[in-house]
Every structure is written in C-alpha cells, then in structure tokens.
Amino acid sequence: MNEEAESSFSNGSLIPGIPNEIALTCIARVPRSNHPYLHLVSRSWRSLLRSHSFYDVRSQLSSSVQPFIYITVRPFSSSSFQWLLIDPRAPNPKRLHPLPPPPFSSTGSSCAVLGPRIFVLGGSVSDVPSSTVWIFDARFNRWEIGPSMRVSREFSAAGALDGKIYVLGGCLADSFARSSSWAEVLDPASGSWSPVPSPVDVQEKWMHSSAVLGGKLFAMADRGGVIYDPAASAWTNVSTELDLGWRGRAAAVDGILYCYDNLGKIRGYDEKEDKWEELKGIEKELPKFLYGATLADLGGGRLFVAWEGKGRGKDMEIGCAEIETVRESGGGLRGSIVWSDIVNLAVPRRSTIVNCLAVGL
Structure with missing residues (x-):
C-alpha cells in the first residue's frame, strides 16, 4: 500500500x-x-x-512533530485490550478515539516506543509466556508482526535507547539459553535480537515497572531493581531511596522520574541527588487519589497523567491532565496544570489502565 x-x-x-x-x-x-x-x-x-x-x-x-497519547485499557475479567488515542493539543473537551484492535490477546506484555512505532513485547497467552513481538505503526494506524525475541517473557522491562529496543527479565534463567538471553536488544535496522550479557545475581528478577532516565534503563522488581547503562555495558542496583519511593508506572521528564505515590501525591526523583521531592502547585486541581495513575513524557518539560475515574452507569471515566513541570531555583519541583479533563468512551467499569505511551507524529 x-x-x-x-x-x-x-x-x-x-x-x-x-x-x-x-x-x-x-x-x-x-x-x-x-x-x-x-x-x-x-x-x-x-x-x-x-x-x-x-x-x-x-x-x-x-518543530512539526507533536505528541499523541496512546492508552491501553483492560476490561475486568478479560484478556483483551482496548487501545485508545488522545490528542493533548485538541480543544477541550478532550476525546478518546478507539484504535484498531490488536491481533493478539496477552497479559503481562511490556511496551517501548521508538519513533512512530509502539513495540509490544511478549506477554502471557493462555498462561504461557510468549516471545512474539507486535508493532503498532502510529503513522498508519496498523499492526504488524515484529521479529520474535530469543526468549519468551512476561512482566519484563523494556525501553528504547539510542535507536534500539532493550528488554530484560520476565523469564526464569533456568537454562544456559535463557541465562545468556535474560537481557537482549533489538536492532530495528537489521531486525535481529542479540543477547546482552548480565550478571547472574540480577537474573531472578521479575519486573513490574521500568523507565528510561539519563540514557539508562531502570527496571523495578518487587524488591529492589537494576539499572543498565548500554553506553558503558554496565549493571548496577537501584538505590534504596529509589526503591522505597517508586510506585506504579512512572515517566521521566527532563531528567526527573515522576510517579504517583500511595499518599496521593506526584513525586519526582532526581538521580544525581538520590532524592524524592513532591511536585507542588497542583494539589487543589487534581483528585486526591488518582487510582491507576499512569504517566508519560509529552516533551518540553510537560508531564501527562491518566487515571481511572468512577464512571457512570456501566462505563468508566478516564481522567487526564497535562502538567508543566519546572525545577525551582531553590531546588524544589513545581507544576502547573495546562489542562485537565474527564473523558468517557464506552470503557467498561472496573477496567484497568495498563499503559500510557507518548508517540511523536
């Protein structure tokens, strides 16, 4: 075509x-x-x-490329997903637009965005981990099959770095083949996966969240986490401070890692200072508790937040907000709401927001 x-x-x-x-x-x-x-x-x-x-x-x-947000929602007691699109630059009220349904049904997949494409890696199909890779090309709104990983995975960590896709964890290193490919990298130019050497002491970790920060892939397990620096081919453990403060699905904006904590506050982590700070200035404009909060980087110092609303009738509302973030002269973090809105698009109640991904188009 x-x-x-x-x-x-x-x-x-x-x-x-x-x-x-x-x-x-x-x-x-x-x-x-x-x-x-x-x-x-x-x-x-x-x-x-x-x-x-x-x-x-x-x-x-x-200057012509603008960010679009892709949200995946999983209805309650279902392995199928709804893929939705929102344009942050559209006038209020915002609208969620349905996308072509994915040609797969899996749970525990990891995602990474590289240019205009979303890579959906592995996941469990009928309780069996998969090595399959699906790619959504946001330019043409279509799905295509990608090169399969060397190892089957579920609940892995993934991220795009220097034009390549890295994935780690989500598999048991119970054989030489799995141990040597516990982490691997995809070169989209050649369409081939290559193993990434990793220490034995990190290979038992199953990941629940990940983010790219400062040119490195951060991956969090239930206890602790690891950091991979592809430039130095080096592995390190996350700090205790980062481990204690990271909750849910985070996003890195201008070198600060943001997540939503159990106390109902958005907090940012500065790797250089190894310190969490509250993002102040937005307390009165967002709900106190953002259930299922998922974050994404819109670029230009702007943070996107999506959360699960209460809904009406059989449908669930999805709340969204764009926040402009700045580092104050005194070192604190301050945000201001650019816009916030509640949208509803036949999403069944008790659904779960699984991913929130920013793609430049």
Whole structure:
C-alpha cells in the first residue's frame, strides 16, 4: 500500500506550480491533528499522507512533530485490550478515539516506543509466556508482526535507547539459553535480537515497572531493581531511596522520574541527588487519589497523567491532565496544570489502565 501511495503522489502535482519536493515540505508542516482535513483536498494528498516519505520529512522537521497519547485499557475479567488515542493539543473537551484492535490477546506484555512505532513485547497467552513481538505503526494506524525475541517473557522491562529496543527479565534463567538471553536488544535496522550479557545475581528478577532516565534503563522488581547503562555495558542496583519511593508506572521528564505515590501525591526523583521531592502547585486541581495513575513524557518539560475515574452507569471515566513541570531555583519541583479533563468512551467499569505511551507524529 505504501509503494502505491508513493507512486500515486509522485506522478502528479501536489500543489500546481510548485515542485513536489517543496510542496511536500509545506504540507508536512501542518499539525498532525489537522491531517483529517488534508485527506479531503485531493487523491494525491490522500496518497501522500499514507506514504513513508511524508513522515520521513515530518521527522526531520522537529518543530512539526507533536505528541499523541496512546492508552491501553483492560476490561475486568478479560484478556483483551482496548487501545485508545488522545490528542493533548485538541480543544477541550478532550476525546478518546478507539484504535484498531490488536491481533493478539496477552497479559503481562511490556511496551517501548521508538519513533512512530509502539513495540509490544511478549506477554502471557493462555498462561504461557510468549516471545512474539507486535508493532503498532502510529503513522498508519496498523499492526504488524515484529521479529520474535530469543526468549519468551512476561512482566519484563523494556525501553528504547539510542535507536534500539532493550528488554530484560520476565523469564526464569533456568537454562544456559535463557541465562545468556535474560537481557537482549533489538536492532530495528537489521531486525535481529542479540543477547546482552548480565550478571547472574540480577537474573531472578521479575519486573513490574521500568523507565528510561539519563540514557539508562531502570527496571523495578518487587524488591529492589537494576539499572543498565548500554553506553558503558554496565549493571548496577537501584538505590534504596529509589526503591522505597517508586510506585506504579512512572515517566521521566527532563531528567526527573515522576510517579504517583500511595499518599496521593506526584513525586519526582532526581538521580544525581538520590532524592524524592513532591511536585507542588497542583494539589487543589487534581483528585486526591488518582487510582491507576499512569504517566508519560509529552516533551518540553510537560508531564501527562491518566487515571481511572468512577464512571457512570456501566462505563468508566478516564481522567487526564497535562502538567508543566519546572525545577525551582531553590531546588524544589513545581507544576502547573495546562489542562485537565474527564473523558468517557464506552470503557467498561472496573477496567484497568495498563499503559500510557507518548508517540511523536
């Protein structure tokens, strides 16, 4: 389909009187949220918007790329997932848009975002760990199969670093093959996985949360956690301070790791100071307890938070907020609400927010 799209727009004039190369650059500067209107212009424009060339140009124009949030929700007593999209730049009230259902049904998968693609790694299918990798291409709203991992995993840790996907844990190192591949890395250019050497003393850990901070992959287990630095090929244990303060699914924004704690506060962790601090300035504008809070980095110092609301009738509300974060001159963390909203899109009550992922498009 992409080859046909490339041929369709390259054989015609996108804008009369302007070379296609220049017209492409002009169209690529239009915000992603306005692309539905561009589809209405002409057949050649529709073909352009379905082409890789168009998004290659957009990625080079960093000022044109805007973040979109992808939320996965698991209904109660179900192994299936709903994938939803929200545009943080859309005017209020915000809306959640349903996405094509994934061609798989698994629990305990880990996710990593690399460019415009979301990698869904492993998970349990009928209580059996899987090595399968599925990729959602956010540019074209479609699923495709990816290269399988060397080892089957569930509840692993994953992250994108230097253009590669790293995954670790989620498997029992009960054989040489599993032990040598307890951690592995995917090079998307070659489409192949390679083992990442890891110490024996970290290989019994099952991960429940992870984040990329300062060029390193942080992975938390039920007790303790590990840090992998690919630049130095080095493993270290997380500090006691980080271990005690990390709760739930966290996100790193401008070098600070944020999570929502059991006391109903958003806190940030500074690795250099090995210290947690409360994100102040937002206490009166968010619910006291954000059930199922999941966070994502919107870029530009902005933090996205999604939480499970109480809902009405058979449906559950999902609350969302965008927070601008700053480091004060005295060293404290302060946030201000850019917007907050409650959305409802036929999500069954007692559902669980599993992931909240930011993708630049």
